[in-house]
Amino acid sequence: MAFSVAPLPYDYAALEPTIDAATMKLHHDKHHQTYVDNLNKAVEGDPSLGGKSLEELVASAGAGSKVVRNNGGGHWNHSFFWEIMAPASGKGPEGELAQAIDSAFGSLDGLKEKFNAAGAGQFGSGWAWLVAVPGQGLVVTSTPNQDNPLMDVAEVKGTPILGNDVWEHAYYLTYNNRRADYLKAWWDVVNWDKAAEHFASAK
Numbered sequence: 735m736a737f738s739v740a741p742l743p744y745d746y747a748a749l750e751p752t753i754d755a756a757t758m759k760l761h762h763d764k765h766h767q768t769y770v771d772n773l774n775k776a777v778e779g780d781p782s783l784g785g786k787s788l789e790e791l792v793a794s795a796g797a798g799s800k801v802v803r804n805n806g807g808g809h810w811n812h813s814f815f816w817e818i819m820a821p822a823s824g825k826g827p828e829g830e831l832a833q834a835i836d837s838a839f840g841s842l843d844g845l846k847e848k849f850n851a852a853g854a855g856q857f858g859s860g861w862a863w864l865v866a867v868p869g870q871g872l873v874v875t876s877t878p879n880q881d882n883p884l885m886d887v888a889e890v891k892g893t894p895i896l897g898n899d900v901w902e903h904a905y906y907l908t909y910n911n912r913r914a915d916y917l918k919a920w921w922d923v924v925n926w927d928k929a930a931e932h933f934a935s936a937k
Contacts, residue, residue, distance in 0.1 A: 736774045737788060737809055739766050740816075748821045752923045757907045762816065765903055769808030769880070776801045788813075789884070796887035803887075807880030811861060814882075815899050818932075820925035827926050831895075831933045838872040845874070849896070850917040852876040859901040862917070864929075866936035867892035876900075893936035895929050 742762055747755035773791075776799065777783045783791065783802070792810050795803040826842055827835055839845040845864065853862035856876040865883045867873045867890065875883060875890035883892050898920055905916035 737770050737777075739763075739770050739809075740813065742816055744821060749819060749923045751908075752822065752919045753819075753905070754908050757903075757905070760907075761899075761903055762812075766809070766812040769805045769812065772801065773805035773809055776805065792882065792884050793886060795881070795885040803885075804880050807882055807885065810884070811880055811882055811897065811899070814894060814897055817928050818896055818925050819923045820928070822922045823926075825926055827929065829930065830937075831926070831930045834872050834933065839874075845872075846918075846921055848874045849898070850914065853898055853900045853917045854914050856900055862898045862900060863890075863894050864896040865890055865892035866895055866933060893932060895932045895936065896924065 739762070742758070745755075746758045746762075749758060777786075777791075780799075783798075788806060788810055791798065791802055791806040795807060826832070832842075835842055835845050839848060849862055849864060852874050853876065856862065856878070858878065860876055860878045861880075861882065862876045863874070863883055865873050865875055870892075872895065873890055873892065875888075877883065877888060881888060882897070883890055883894055885891075898917065900913060900917070902911075905913065909916040
């Protein structure tokens with residue numbers, strides 16, 4: 735079965751003013767769709783990949799082609815990204831996730847500072863992540879291009895709890911080259927309920 739792009743779980747304009755509707759439409763409908771189209775072509779052209787799930791393709795990215803690694807990662811990362819955001823609610827992390835954040839980073843502000851630094855410091859294009867690592871708890875990391883912490887090639891491996899896209903196409907129309915401003919504003923649209931689900935599944 736061919737992979738496909740799921741509809742956004744909210745309207746294109748739902749994340750304004752943090753992320754504008756034009757960026758969301760271009761990012762979801764064009765960029766994400768291109769990753770899926772290229773992934774489908776690669777899978778169709780390699781019988782050994784037939785029947786494998788997206789998670790299986792991502793987990794073994796280091797053993798496969800760059801096309802599958804980049805486009806499989808792009809599909810997984812963006813599918814995760816759309817759901818880890820929601821219209822601004824003003825709420826923050828609660829319960830066990832909030833406790834884990836306080837334990838790992840001292841406070842939510844401590845997490846934001848470290849996460850934003852990881853995103854700002856990622857050279858070129860890539861992603862910033864909050865990851866649950868077995869035996870270590872919550873860890874902030876970043877990955878280049880469309881890599882993610884589920885891949886066998888990741889420096890820090892674990893279950894993604896949060897992930898922010900720091901490719902320029904994710905923010906350029908509103909923030910131009912001001913990646914730090916985008917990273918700071920992004921927290922207003924974090925879907926903490928979904929983050930809590932990821933944290934619960936990691937446990």
